[in-house]
Amino acid sequence: MVSASGILGYGFPQASLAAAMARKPHMIGVDGGSSDPGPHYLGSGKTLNSPLAMKRDLRLLLCAAIEAGIPMMIGTCGGAGGEPHLQACARIVREIAREEGLSFKMALIHAEQDPAHLQAALGAGRIAPLGQAGPLAPETIARAERIVGMMGPEPHRAALQAGAQVILAGRGTDPAPWVALAMHHGIPAAPAWYAGKLLECACNAAIPKRHDCLVATLGPDWVEVEPAADDLRCTPLSVSVQALHESASPIIRHEPGGVLDTSACTLQAVSERRVRVSGMTWQPAPYTIKLEAAELAGYSAIAFAGTRDPGLIGQLDSFIAMVEQSAHVKIAALGIPRESYRIVFRLYGRDGVMGAWEPSPQALGHEVGILAEVVGRTQEIANAALALTRVTLLHSDFPGRLCREGNMAFPFSPSDIERGAVYQFTMQHVVRTDDPLEMFPIEYEQVG
Amino acid sequence: MAKLKDIAKACKSKNAGPFELTLDIMFDDPDTFEKVRRSGRITPQVIAALYGVRPEQVLFTEYPPALAYKATIPRRIPSGAVGDTDVYGAQQHAPLLDLEIPL
Numbered sequence: 001m002v003s004a005s006g007i008l009g010y011g012f013p014q015a016s017l018a019a020a021m022a023r024k025p026h027m028i029g030v031d032g033g034s035s036d037p038g039p040h041y042l043g044s045g046k047t048l049n050s051p052l053a054m055k056r057d058l059r060l061l062l063c064a065a066i067e068a069g070i071p072m073m074i075g076t077c078g079g080a081g082g083e084p085h086l087q088a089c090a091r092i093v094r095e096i097a098r099e100e101g102l103s104f105k106m107a108l109i110h111a112e113q114d115p116a117h118l119q120a121a122l123g124a125g126r127i128a129p130l131g132q133a134g135p136l137a138p139e140t141i142a143r144a145e146r147i148v149g150m151m152g153p154e155p156h157r158a159a160l161q162a163g164a165q166v167i168l169a170g171r172g173t174d175p176a177p178w179v180a181l182a183m184h185h186g187i188p189a190a191p192a193w194y195a196g197k198l199l200e201c202a203c204n205a206a207i208p209k210r211h212d213c214l215v216a217t218l219g220p221d222w223v224e225v226e227p228a229a230d231d232l233r234c235t236p237l238s239v240s241v242q243a244l245h246e247s248a249s250p251i252i253r254h255e256p257g258g259v260l261d262t263s264a265c266t267l268q269a270v271s272e273r274r275v276r277v278s279g280m281t282w283q284p285a286p287y288t289i290k291l292e293a294a295e296l297a298g299y300s301a302i303a304f305a306g307t308r309d310p311g312l313i314g315q316l317d318s319f320i321a322m323v324e325q326s327a328h329v330k331i332a333a334l335g336i337p338r339e340s341y342r343i344v345f346r347l348y349g350r351d352g353v354m355g356a357w358e359p360s361p362q363a364l365g366h367e368v369g370i371l372a373e374v375v376g377r378t379q380e381i382a383n384a385a386l387a388l389t390r391v392t393l394l395h396s397d398f399p400g401r402l403c404r405e406g407n408m409a410f411p412f413s414p415s416d417i418e419r420g421a422v423y424q425f426t427m428q429h430v431v432r433t434d435d436p437l438e439m440f441p442i443e444y445e446q447v448g
Numbered sequence: 449m450a451k452l453k454d455i456a457k458a459c460k461s462k463n464a465g466p467f468e469l470t471l472d473i474m475f476d477d478p479d480t481f482e483k484v485r486r487s488g489r490i491t492p493q494v495i496a497a498l499y500g501v502r503p504e505q506v507l508f509t510e511y512p513p514a515l516a517y518k519a520t521i522p523r524r525i526p527s528g529a530v531g532d533t534d535v536y537g538a539q540q541h542a543p544l545l546d547l548e549i550p551l
Contacts, residue, residue, distance in 0.1 A: 352533060
């Protein structure tokens with residue numbers, strides 16, 4: 001099996017794909033998404049990578065897969081795996097098929113969840129919190145802009161069994177496409193999941209790290225991985241290190257329907273570039289689907305400024321507190337209620353990166369960057385409140401002030417930038433279900 | 449005594465989902481890893497103190513195959529929510545760098 005790249009649209013060398021195809025793989029897959037870039041994509045419905053970048057990758061993958069007569073499988077389409085993201089990828093695939101004269105059976109696996117069904121599941125006691133989250137509130141479901149379920153491999157398998165050659169899926173657990181293909185060919189769950197976990201990040205498991213193609217070969221109780229490009233290598237260490245990536249634990253991985261345990265794995269260099277892993281185990285567990293949701297947090301406006309005044313920097317905390325207080329008074333005078341907006345200052349040079357976790361907030365340099373943000377119930381409120389906050393930053397007096405014409409250097413005119421709607425992730429919960437397919441309807445179409 | 453930044457190969461942070469942050473400390477060679485392990489200096493309690501969370505909130509794994517430690521803690525603010533400073537969680541590693549390890 002081949003994984004083209006870490007995320008669809010990140011790109012990969014064309015020569016690597018050709019080298020991978022020469023190995024006669026059973027499928028080409030690529031993961032399309034991540035929650036890492038934040039809640040904006042799930043909330044807004046926009047894709048993480050540009051249509052141009054996705055189209056470039058998809059054209060190469062699609063042409064290679066159709067020529068070889070093997071499936072092309074994409075998980076978590078468009079970054080967040082909601083309906084608009086899936087449809088954006090489907091449109092691109094249909095366009096490429098037209099342009100290249102390709103024809104195939106395509107499956108679209110939907111992952112967006114109907115709030116009414118989730119309310120019913122909640123009422124039936126089938127939704128449970130994960131980690132340190134509390135119980136899910138019905139209002140959280142109601143407020144969500146968009147909710148997706150993270151599918152397991154079963155919907156992909158169903159699409160393979162139905163004869164789909166191109167499978168585009170909404171939100172899923174990252175390994176899903178490869179696990180499905182491996183199990184479709186009779187590979188047991190443990191090596192299938194292990195390989196899927198390695199493949200989803202492609203050459204993140206290789207050194208030097210690069211967005212490039214990874215090839216995995218599977219047996220009944222082992223997995224071998226090797227980069228497609230000659231100048232990259234997989235070593236036992238590079239493969240172990242990948243197990244640390246973006247997961248809470250390197251040895252225990254909770255997945256829909258079970259737990260992948262790699263604590264007894266042995267990793268062996270087969271060649272300078274190829275590693276064989278064995279000893280992974282899979283313990284079945286009750287089937288659960290993780291939910292991801294984004295809700296509207298408000299509308300944001302920001303302004304960036306810097307100060308070079310040692311007097312001000314010497315009393316930064318009291319100055320910022322005074323500015324905020326004074327801005328609240330001016331904003332109230334516009335008739336904007338206090339509960340309809342929030343002012344957030346990020347002070348670069350002090351604790352702009354780590355906030356309350358900053359271990360040395362007192363170590364200040366000769367200049368400080370101030371990012372002022374207002375998140376308001378409407379864009380109009382955010383803009384108005386930010387404008388007054390910005391003026392107050394610029395023109396407030398403070399003890400010992402020498403820079404009487406203005407406290408801040410603004411690099412831009414206009415200084416204020418509308419950011420539009422902003423979202424927040426809300427759910428950290430799973431739905432118990434006996435049917436891995438029920439939350440993920442599959443549509444089939446003949447393309448070309 | 450050595451500072452972690454002078455003996456580790458990697459010392460990094462990253463999101464583990466939108467609500468958790470995971471810290472990885474990795475070493476170059478088995479000798480250094482073994483010395484650090486014997487020092488008993490890297491513990492859930494130390495991570496908890498550096499990040500102002502409770503020790504029971506730290507999911508801690510010593511991971512010899514990668515000569516690494518992993519600690520996963522709740523994020524201060526969920527990724528990308530109002531007030532967050534680091535959507536990817538990639539710059540929250542600094543408190544680890546000056547950790548003194550008796551070698």
